[in-house]
Amino acid sequence: MAELTVPDSSSTLPDSTASVTAPVAIPAGSVGVVAPRFISFDEPLALTSGQVLPSYELAVETYGTLNEQRNNAVLVCHALNASHHVAGVAAENPKDVGWWDNMVGPGKAVDTERFFVIGVNNIGSCFGSTGPASINPDTGKPWGAAFPMLTVEDWVRAQARLADYFNIDKFAAVMGGSLGGMQALSWAITCPERVEHCIVIASTPRLSAQNIGFNEVARRSIISDPDFNGGDYYAHNTVPRQGLSVARMVGHITYLSDDDMAVKFGRTQRAPADNGEFHYGYDVEFEVESYLRYQGEKFSTYFDANTYLLITRALDYFDPSRNFGGDLARALEAVKAGFLLVSFSTDWRFPPERSHEIVRALLKNRVPVTYAEINAPHGHDAFLLDDARYHSVVQGYYDRIAAQLGLGERTKTTGVLA
Secondary structure, X not given: OOOOOOOOXXXXXXXXXXXXXXXXXXXXXXXXXXXXXXXXXXXXXXXXXXXXXXXXXXXXXXXXXXXXXXXXXXXXXXXXXXXXXXXXXXXXXXXXXXXXXXXXXXXXXXEOOOOEEEEEOOOXXXXXXXXXXXXXXOOOEEOHHHOOOOOHHHHHHHHHHHHHHOOOOOEOEEEEXXXXXXXXXXXXXXXXXXXXXXXXXXXXXXXXXXXXXHHHHHHHHHHOOOOOHXXXXXXXXXXXXXXXXXXXXXXXXXXXXXXXXXXXXOOOEOOOOOOOOOOOOOOOOEHHHHHHHHHHHHHOOOOOHHXXXXXXXXXXXXXXXXXXXXXXXXXXXXXXXXXXXXXXXXXXXXXXXHHHHHHHHHHHOOOOEEEEEEOOOXXXXXXXXXXHHHHHHHHHHHHHHHHXXXXXXXXXXXXXXX
């Protein structure tokens, strides 16, 4: 089981596991400089596939303080390429700001003056939790292609053990965007007694055929890279950079809207020929090509290819209605949480219609649900960005949770309790 002793305080510095070599400017509203904890679980984890993970470690960051009643905890589930580093400034890299730092912190929508927020890196990932690059205890070598297949439900089961580790019987809220929203939805279904509120943002109850198709193109680009070596590239001291780069390029296109790309890039040429004409070749001609190549190449330097394969396949498998004849309402019959769903008008990866489907299924079961559809131009990535309307919706919902739990009122400017 877990090895560490649970403190009631934040994981912000000072922390014996981290150090800062130079002064760091901390912006107002930040949780400050943070460092992860690594929590080990020795009990085998039975997986949906029938395989078993004999033991595992989770990388975790926490912000705020767990109260005496232990009822103010919020679990934040991450999307495909994110991690446990949800908010604050990473101790090992002052330029590394949490991926949802605009959402989580003192006085922010998820107010760490009132809530104890947990960010967890899922098993199978490459940011500290046990994954394909970790050592397989049976062989003494990296797991590589032998790492077990995973599902969203497997992540929820691992996270439930993390909740046990913190002695949290019930989360005030489980929230996430995109793939994180799928995990939040799965929490409400599989652990209904342990979730007071479920917050699902820019997500879906299942992938469309088109989305599965995009994932397959991305996977094939990795698998067909000569440096992939059947997934055991660690032993060959190689990285399938080209395949991973192309996979990221494909994914990145789906995260942006056509309008957003038009505004950012249009048909602007990167570096026209001296006479202003095209170069008439296959090198970069347009700004959008340069941008996508840069994003792909950067991604290939820090993300693990096997992790990309695992997580995109877990996305494909997710469908809570599968065992209910495709009836999502039946799949949601047991939920007890209140719900907030948010979608974005130009998100064509997980369009508002998918959120409408969840809303209808919840209403059919008379589950309390709040829904907001934000008219935003940024496509799927809008859930990560600063949009005052979007953040106000989330903040208002958390204010309701705080009132329900008696956690105090927000002071708008500082986040200090009134």
